[in-house]
Amino acid sequence: MTAVTPGGDGAVHRLVLLRHAKAERAGAVDDVLRPLKLDGRRQAGRVGAALRDGGLVPDRVLCSSALRTRQTWELLAAHLGDAEPEVTISDALYAADVDDVLGLLRTTDARVRTLLVIGHEPTMASAASFLADPASDGGALAQVRVGVPTATYSVLESTAAWAEWGAQVAQLTYVGRPPA
Template identity: 60%
Template sequence: MTVRRLVLLRHAKAEPGRDEVPDEMRPLATNGRKQAGGVGKTFSAAGLAPELALVSTALRTRQTWDLLAKHLDGPQGEVRLEPELYEASVADVLELVRSVADGVRTVLVVGHEPTMAATAAHLAGPGSDDAALAQVRVGVPTATYSVLESEDAWADWGRSRARLLTVTRP
């Protein structure tokens, strides 16, 4: 049976909002750039290099992906910039996940709070790690990612259909 793995990553720390800069164009802060590189190193060590990355079009999410990807071992998978991830609901994220080809085994979504944590909490079912579930129920800090697994085809992912294995903070 094929195990499919979904990694939900909140973007790294961004610069504070300013009136003259649209929210979608806020760049990563210096600390956020370090966080993103650290996430990339952690992904490599844990074997979490995605075959498909779905990335919000916001500047801070694109920068998070770019800095993370520099630290991944091996060939890079497909990257899709997804405008709907910027102000996505859990249903929006699930719609994207359910459209993934069955041959893809690891998908990364780089998005925003509260949606990344809420999506992990929605998907977490029997066999999930209690501490990880408690964390996603209250939200996650910047550069934090959740790892979920399921034997279900991507089209069948939904409420309580995956195991939340871990939540990793920077």
């Protein structure tokens, strides 16, 4: 178990860190404008279904302003049912580091129980590794320490209020990638 002091009402807060789906190769357009490949579009839909089926429908979404992350969100959102989370598109997430991600999630309202962050590597895996308590799932922890492929999401849980999230505050419970 994570050694944290419960924040607020002691409810569990879940953070889902998602690397965008497969994008076109760099070169033809500016990196920020790279769209998803056809395979990436399919991946994004499968991620949405997996989040829905796993009970990970977000209350709030923080999404990088890059085209591939916005497309990932739009395509996965179509599979979440009637959910209408608050969505923030952030330029800060495009070139973010772990501190930037922490700064953004710490501004999240305490009533938000599931927060989805859609960004880029190596930041999504690094953030998961930084936040994960050493007693987290060993396989998941090993995966985020080496990085994650496209359309992979990490799930972290803690009773700490969002404003208190920092190093080793959460249990990394799962790293997943929907089947092809």
